[in-house]
Amino acid sequence: MNSLGKKMVEEYFPDHHYAIVTHTDTDKTHNHIVINPVSNTEKSRRITNEKKHLYRLREINDKLARENGLSVVKSQSRESWDKMSDEVRSIYKRTGFSRTNDLMEKARFSMSIATSFDEYSAYLNRGFGIKFRIRGKTVSYLYPGLSKWRRAGKLSVKYDFDGLQKRFEENDKALVRQGLKKATDIEGKDYSKYYRFKREETEYKIPDYRIKGSIIPIEKLDNLKNSSVESYCDRMGIELKENADGEKSLSGRDYIRVSKNSWKNLRTGCEGGLLEFKAYFNNKSFLDSIGEDLERDFVDKMKMSLDVPEPSFQAFYVPTNDKRIREKELINHLVITDGFNRSLLFELSKSGRFRVFEKNRFKVYSDSENVRSLTFYRDPNSKWFTKKIKGLDQNLINLRGQSNELILFSSVESFLKSNEIGQFFNRKSIPQNLVVPMKPIRNWINENEDFLSSFERVRFVKDDSKNVFDDILSFRDPLKKTEAKNMSVEELDKFIKKSFKKRERN
16 A cells, blocks of 8 residues: 555656655555655745645546556545536536536636636637627637537626626736736726627637737737647657557547647547646646746736636646656756756756757757757767758747847857856846857858847857857958857856846846
8 A cells, every 4th residue: 555655656746755654553544645845856846735636646546546456436426416406417417527617617717817808708719719708798608619608607607797897807906906007007997898799700709909908918829729739749758649540649548639739538528729738737727838938927926916726627637657757867967967057958848949868869949830859969078969950940049138139159058058048038028139049050140140230249158068269250240330249158147147137126
């Protein structure tokens, strides 16, 4: 029994210290388990007391029990079913428990961040594919793949017209208190207004002009909806299996079908896109998945001011596997042997831009929609090299800053060694422009002389392990007065630290 508890903890919380006490002095032998919420590798709090862990742990526990010939605790769903009202029970009969839970989970999240009916409708439709309509004051929802609309009154009064209207006003006032909106923005606002669709409408997509200035940029939802789930699985090392018909599913979860831009649970009918898939895979909220490209402070303020809920239901669980545990071990090896920045590697790994396969091989992925990759190998002298030099017109990193100054890294390796460059991520604005080319630096500079000459100053970060000469900065045009400066990674880190401190004072 003690060893089974150990297997369960190490599968679900592989990077955490734990203690297990097995009680054998009762009629039912059982374990008591205490887990340290702080990760051993990332040294930050990674586990919160969230209800969703219960479902996953129960699933792992039941699997281990079956594998070892032990009994599985029966579900209490029959008792819950008997206590339901006839209306709610009829909904479950038509749609199943999971689709109803999924609909309510996504409605609850969308309601927590919306400040109008139009925003709410856009978050549901363009974020999750759930259609929303109002007829008079009757609110209805249509889950993807279904043909019958569900009235809000049969789900919860929170999701009907009056409940939503009240919540939108509360959200606006909370955003004003947090400084994310001005009081004048909501003065005299009519929260009962909504876009009226024609009777023959089928898509129920709110026009863009009605949702300008929404607290979550709608284009972020569109990008996630149109992004490939298959590509994300490939970048994150999530194994997919293909059947004889060419259909792909999660390894170990044959009922989770994955197509290019979507997934579907064949058992329950739940479906979605990359937004939910990322949330499930990383054990994070929907807001965290959307907010990966937003400034971290902004996301944190939203959570505090709007009381954004943590998910209490997941449509499925991405199976944990040895690959993820192995990748963390390999990242730590790169940190020790090559001096790479641990937090930067984990950040890039979570966003799907970095994967390590073994101690002597890793791969990076471009930041564009048409993703390109570049593999690095270690030679016998412990130097990194690449075999590919063509077809690398895209950059690993390309961030736009507020000043007319550019930070240009001479190699991917020098970028990975910077201890301060992580400050450029998850911010709405950054002081300097930042480019990390994937192409050999001399070729890249020769092809981008006009681009480089458009800056007043270029800070060129050299890699001491590579033979890069000063004449590589021949793009300098005296007439345009572009100032070019060579820097080591250590000098850049000092400059970044000083630059961000200056921004904070101002």
